[in-house]
Amino acid sequence: MITETTTIFGIRSIIEAIESGSTINKIYLQKGLRGNLYYELEKIIRSKKIATSTVPVEKLNRLSKNNNHQGAVAQISPIDFYDLEQLIESTLENEKIPIFLLLDQLSDVRNFGAIIRTAECTGVNGIIIQKNGSAPVNAETIKTSAGAAFKVPICKVDHIKDALFLLQASNIKTVAATEKTEDSIFDINFNQPIAIIMGSEDRGVNPSILKMVDYKAKLPLLGEIASLNVSVACGAFLYEAVRQRI
Known part of the structure; x- marks a missing residue:
């Protein structure tokens, strides 16, 4: 039995997780984030209608345990959802x-x-x-x-x-x-x-x-x-x- 929700961090990692079909619970984005890779992620988020929240960098630091999150942290659902x-x-x-x-x-x-x-x-x-x-x-x-x-x-x-x-x-x-x-x-x-x-x-x-x-x-x-x-x-x-x- 899965007992923890997987947390992934880094814009490229999150993009790859979405494209691989992982079920994303929510994505946390750093306030004021910019850049081509971020805009690519933002486009995918809109197309997949994934829940997001814009948060201060301190929250991302806590979620990623101070790893290099690049301004983005995602939580992957431990279950698959039905149609x-x-x-x-x-x-x-x-x-x-x-x-x-x-x-x-x-x-x-x-x-x-x-x-x-x-x-x-x-x-x-x-x-x-x-x-x-x-x-x-x-x-x-x-x-x-x-x-x-x-x-x-x-x-x-x-x-x-x-x-x-x-x-x-x-x-x-x-x-x-x-x-x-x-x-x-x-x-x-x-x-x-x-x-x-x-x-x-x-x-x-x-x-x-x-x-x-x-x-x-x-x-x-x-x-x-x-x-x-x-x-x-x-x-x-x-x-x-x-x-x-x-």
Whole structure:
């Protein structure tokens, strides 16, 4: 089992890693970086739509352990990501009642790992995340998932909306977890092909996504605190689907 995300540094090394087909989690670039090789890397990053962050040189020094990073450090994902269209097609062929999970820009790796673990335990057929703005699959994610990240297919899409279009075109109903509804989780029929959408820790599901989904549902909260941790809420949704299906 891979327990650490590989970090590579140096512009040429990163270009070669991308061209060899390595799955890049994120590339960190030094502020003010210039030069022909940098522009070549920047062009490839744009064409491959790889997540990037512009950072001070001190952060790059820490990431590369003070090696000669040339102003660029990349983190290679320890897993391979699935093609969503192919995953939907193969799942519909093999599963009577598939269930997918969409994470709308979830940012905390521990929440991500906990959700992956619960997804594996509840028979989720695939997890869908957005390329930019989502928590990476790194060593912490895999550790928190107890290795489930190697067992549940994970897909990356340019935008969650892209995934919704594909799922709905395949007659898979979509339900968003949100407090902005009067409908309870217990009013939703999970005993059908369905995809559950969970929002980010601070903003929840994006309003533009809420306009697209087939259903919206909330969990009953009987105490004074207004919301649950997203991984806990996700577990409640997934186990309600399990309850209905068994």
